[in-house]
Amino acid sequence: MIRRPLYMNKLKDLKAPELVKAIVGVRRCGKSTLMRQLRNDLVEGGTSPDSIIYVDFELPSNSSLTDPDAFIAHVAERANREGPTYLFVDEVQELDRWEPTINGLRAEFGLDIYVTGSNARMFSGEDMTYLSGRYVSLHVLPLSLAELCQFVGIDVSERQAAEDAYELLVREGGFPAVALAPTDALKHAILDGIYDSVFTRDILLRGRIRNEAAFARVASFVLDNVGNQTSASAIEKALRAGGHRVSAETIDNYLSLMQKAHLIYRCDRYDIRGKERLRTNGKYYVVDPGLRNRVLGLRAGNRGHLTENMVFLELIRRGYDVSVGTLPNAEIDFVVQHGRSISYVQVSETVLDPTTLERELTPFAKLSDGFPRVLITKDRTDCGRDGVRHVNLYDFLLGAPLP
Numbered sequence: 001m002i003r004r005p006l007y008m009n010k011l012k013d014l015k016a017p018e019l020v021k022a023i024v025g026v027r028r029c030g031k032s033t034l035m036r037q038l039r040n041d042l043v044e045g046g047t048s049p050d051s052i053i054y055v056d057f058e059l060p061s062n063s064s065l066t067d068p069d070a071f072i073a074h075v076a077e078r079a080n081r082e083g084p085t086y087l088f089v090d091e092v093q094e095l096d097r098w099e100p101t102i103n104g105l106r107a108e109f110g111l112d113i114y115v116t117g118s119n120a121r122m123f124s125g126e127d128m129t130y131l132s133g134r135y136v137s138l139h140v141l142p143l144s145l146a147e148l149c150q151f152v153g154i155d156v157s158e159r160q161a162a163e164d165a166y167e168l169l170v171r172e173g174g175f176p177a178v179a180l181a182p183t184d185a186l187k188h189a190i191l192d193g194i195y196d197s198v199f200t201r202d203i204l205l206r207g208r209i210r211n212e213a214a215f216a217r218v219a220s221f222v223l224d225n226v227g228n229q230t231s232a233s234a235i236e237k238a239l240r241a242g243g244h245r246v247s248a249e250t251i252d253n254y255l256s257l258m259q260k261a262h263l264i265y266r267c268d269r270y271d272i273r274g275k276e277r278l279r280t281n282g283k284y285y286v287v288d289p290g291l292r293n294r295v296l297g298l299r300a301g302n303r304g305h306l307t308e309n310m311v312f313l314e315l316i317r318r319g320y321d322v323s324v325g326t327l328p329n330a331e332i333d334f335v336v337q338h339g340r341s342i343s344y345v346q347v348s349e350t351v352l353d354p355t356t357l358e359r360e361l362t363p364f365a366k367l368s369d370g371f372p373r374v375l376i377t378k379d380r381t382d383c384g385r386d387g388v389r390h391v392n393l394y395d396f397l398l399g400a401p402l403p
Contacts, residue, residue, distance in 0.1 A: 002151055002176075006317070007034055007140055008041075014136050017084065017112040020102060022092075024117050025140035026262035026287050027197045028190075030176050031116040032056070032090050034140065038114065039088055052086045053078045053111075057094035066094050068101045079109040089115045099131050106134070118202060118262070141317050142288045143174030145310075145397035151179045159380070162394040170306060171298065173290015195294045202261035207253070214246045218254045222264060222284050223292045227305030229269070229281040229324070255284075262287055267312065270323035270335050272367070283324055285312045307393065308333060308347045311376055314397055315345075330363040336402065342371040343402050347393075351375065351383050364388055374402055 011034060014021050023031045043049055053075055055062055065071045079085045087105065092098050092115035106113055149156050149165050156162040172178055172187060175194060181187040199219075209215050221235055232252040239246050258264045265285050269278040286292045286309060315322045315336055325332030325344060334345040344367060351357035364373045365386075373388045376396055384390035389403040396402075 001033055001037055003037060004030065004034065004147060006144075006147075007138065008037065010138055011038060014138060016136070017110070018106075018134075020106060020131060020135040021114045022117060022135050022137040023114065023140060024137055024262070026142070027118045027202065028175050028177060028194045029140050029142045029262075029287075031118075031140050032058075033176070035088050035090065035114055035116055039086070042086060047086070051080050051083060052088065054088045054090075056090040058091055066096055068095065068097055071095055071101060072105065075105055075111075076109070079105075079111065081109070085109065085111050087111045087113045089113070091116060091118065093117045103131050103134060118197075139316075141174075141313060142290075143169075143176060143179060144314060144317055145169055145394070146399050148174055148179055149398070151176065156394075156398055159394075162398060163378075166310075166394055166397065170289045170310065171293065173288040173293070175288060175290065178290060191290055191294050195291060198261055198263055198291070203257045203263070207257040209254075209257070211246075211250075214244070214250070215254055217244055218246060218251050219258065219263075220295055222255070222258070223286055223295050225305075226285050226292070227283055227302070227308045229283055231281050234281070263291070265312070265316065267334075268323050269326050272325045272327055272332065272335065277323065278326065285309045287313070304347075304349050307349055307378070310397060311345070311347045311393070325363075327363060327366045330366050332363050332367075342369075343374055344371060345374045345376060345402070348375070348377045350379050351377050352379055352381065357383060361386070361388060372403055 007030075011021070011023070023034060025031055039052055039054060042052065055065060055071070055074070057066065065074055075087060089095065089102070092102065095101060102113060102115065105111055143151060145166055148154070148169050154161055154165045156165060173191070175190070177190045178187050181190055203209065204212060204215065217239055218235060221238060222230070232248040232255065235251050236246060236248045255264070255266075259266060264287065267283045267285060269280070269282055270276070271278055289306065289309070312322060312334065315334065319338065321337040323335045325335040332344045333347045336343045336345055344364065346360045346363065348356065348360050351360055360375060367373065375384060375388050375390045376393055377383065377390070378393045379390075380392060382390050391400060391403065
């Protein structure tokens with residue numbers, strides 16, 4: 001199993017026996033592997049395998065344990081009352097009333113508990129009051145550009161190799177199983193399986209969607225318009241113009257379900273001068289370009305917005321709070337916050353054309369504070385000026401920090 005130090009280090013930083021550690025993210029992004037690696041690390045560090053209880057609800061043999069009473073009996077029989085016991089539960093949302101069940105086991109046996117889940121609905125509803133203040137979460141994404149290079153053995157010390165790796169990422173995506181598949185046919189089959197799991201299992205079935213065709217139209221529209229400001233009412237108008245009637249209320253429900261399945265992320269607008277978030281006309285970004293290509297097919301589309309999507313994913317991967325900056329008659333692609341630190345980020349394919357450079361830099365001139373201004377492009381030439389710092393896209397996606 002190839003290790004992902006970014007997440008393993010974060011997971012170990014979250015180690016606190018009194019809290020439930022929840023590893024969340026879209027299906028097949030690597031959550032289960034992280035948990036197995038943590039279990040292996042414990043054993044290698046001297047923990048007895050008898051002190052580790054591991055339940056994988058993806059296995060048919062564990063189907064009977066979805067009943068809370070059966071699960072409690074299974075764990076109670078194996079819990080070590082003389083010393084610490086670790087409980088690992090894969091796809092915990094398959095356990096009925098998992099929140100009070102897990103919390104009760106935590107309280108009664110003092111278990112050190114780790115769970116994974118693929119649907120954000122596992123952290124909503126009345127039952128979550130049982131875990132309120134008693135859990136921490138680690139959000140896992142598909143592979144970054146740096147991780148993809150590590151997985152497939154690409155040496156990015158040469159400029160062209162980094163650019164080729166990026167094209168591979170935006171074409172095939174970053175799901176670990178896809179990256180490691182030896183043939184294109186197998187890559188496509190795996191991606192089809194992920195698509196079916198996310199759309200059918202996590203959205204259509206759990207969301208009880210009856211009109212699959214309407215949902216497919218909404219999903220295709222959103223994935224085709226990543227990086228564009230939109231809303232449920234705007235999507236309703238666009239679909240109606242194409243002869244399809246879907247209410248704004250239904251569209252809003254579809255968007256919510258796609259977010260809960262970690263398929264898309266909403267990036268809210270932020271009024272820079274008013275210092276407040278705006279709940280209207282946000283932007284949506286997709287969790288993985290390969291999954292987007294599975295829905296829309298391979299086509300050129302708006303490469304600029306796809307590049308913006310990749311930067312957005314890298315920013316949230318690093319733990320930043322990201323929003324779209326709004327100013328009078330201007331927009332900043334991203335307002336990036338970490339604690340009290342703020343940076344403003346513009347993203348463009350290239351700004352070698354003077355008109356394009358001027359267009360990207362103009363919004364920065366409307367800012368009145370002294371926070372860093374960053375321009376991210378594919379250009380190798382330093383295009384920064386007037387206090388704006390330029391960062392090469394490939395360098396940034398390979399780990400270079402924001403200035």
